[in-house]
Amino acid sequence: MRFNKYLFIEIADALHISDEEVELIDKVNQEHLAKLEMIRLGWLSLSDIN
Incomplete structure (x- = not known):
């Protein structure tokens, strides 16, 4: 998902983590x-992925 900065802040507040952590989680996803x-x-193929 691509969120705007406001949604990152809302999610971070709800999870009690920083908005930077939410952005990092989104990037990894x-x-x-x-x-x-x-x-x-x-x-x-699945064998190509570590």
Whole structure:
């Protein structure tokens, strides 16, 4: 998901973590989703992922 800065702050407040941590979590999730999409398209296999 792509959130604006306001939503990052709202999520961070609800979870009692910093908005920077929420942004980092989102970035990691986006990277994982990109890898899953590459697997779905046949560009990667599960053995390609560490």
